[in-house]
Every structure is written in structure tokens, then in C-alpha cells.
Amino acid sequence: MIKFNKENVLLLYKYIIESTGGVFGIRDETLLESAIEAPYQTFDGNELFPSKLEKAAKLGYGLISNHPFVDGNKRIGFYIMLTFLEVNGIYIKFSNEEIQEIAYSIAAGSLSYKELLDILTNKRK
Template sequence: MILYKLIIEATGGVFGIRDESLLESAIEAPYQTFDGVELFPTKIEKAARLGFGFISNHPFVDGNKRIGLYVMLSFLQINGIIISFTDDEIEQIAVGIASGAINYVDLKRILEQKIDN
């Protein structure tokens, strides 16, 4: 919530949780298992699920795309994975997820293609 508050303060908008269960779902989804097997075993898959969850679940009153992108890219960076996007690319991704044009598999593929080697 601290990151979310900082993003809203820096970029504008209304601070608040719209749906706490959707927030919990966005946070916990990357760590789901089925029959003891991780559903999102790689760092890229976890990051994509985080970003997709925050944006598509829309748990906050405002700033869902911003926090979703920030959490996704920060998770990757913390895990030593550097991905570079132009401002236009990142905006297209966020809007694409929010509109339903980009799904989780699409986002994972985009991240895999953009890894800096």
C-alpha cells in the first residue's frame, strides 16, 4: 500500500481500495499451486501474473495500471531481470490489458521477448 500511495501522490488520482478481495487475488495469484505444483513457476510468469492481476482485477479506486506496471517491473528488477520498454510500449501494454486486448499469455510473451541480454 505504501507504493500505491506514493504512486498516487506523485502522479495524481484518488487513493483507495475498491475491492480488497481482488487486491488479495492480484497479490497471491503468482504463488498459486495445484496439486503441489506452482502454476507460475518462473520469475517472468510471476511478474506477468502480478502485472496482469493488478491491472485486470482493478482492485483500487484509481491507479491500477500504474501500480500494476510498477509492481511487475520492480519484481523483475529485484530478481535480476532487466526489461526495457519505451513509454509508448508500456502505455500500449497497460491499456491493452485494461481493455482485454492483452491477456496473461500475451503479457508473458511480451516480457520474454523484451528481456535485455
């Protein structure tokens, strides 16, 4: 499994901001690191998010809900989530409307991590 680190995320974040507009900047370094590291957490030697879908959902959800960047949190969160899946051999398609609805719902706190994981699981079928 290909693991994303802070360097990967910042490189893709820069690309998103340059491509779609906005202000590049980190608002909170700790929240950024937390969002990036959360998918790889373990407890008593066991992964808390063992599958690729769980890791992707946790990564995307964390980047959107933690709001670590000055601008583009929803865009980068969704983009990183889908890119993580693709580089790990899972291809899921979303319409622009679905992306907006899901990302805004996460940012507003009305869509949970579990609900996002369910969406990814159902879209993969």
C-alpha cells in the first residue's frame, strides 16, 4: 500500500491551489499532521483503519473537517482521498455535484466519517 505523507499532501495541495485558485497556506500545522497521520493509527498492534477504503475515508474526512489550510480544504480533502485510492488500485467515480454535496456536508459537520466510508463502499460496487 502506498502511504501518503505530509510532503505528498502539500505537493498536491499546491497543485490544487495553482489549478483552481485560492490562497496557499497552512492555517494549523498540528491539525494538518493529525489528518495525515490518523489513517495509520494503531492500538495494541492493530490498525484502527485497516482497509484502503477506511484509510482513504479517514484521510479525506480529516483534511476537510480539521480545516488545516487557509483555503481549499474541501477540494484538497476530496482530491487526496480519491488520489490515495487510485494510487492504491481503487478507482471510484463521483460527479461534480456529488463531490460538492459530500465535501460541504463534511465541512458542515452533517456527514460523519462512517457515512463517508459507506458512500465509498457503495460507490465501489
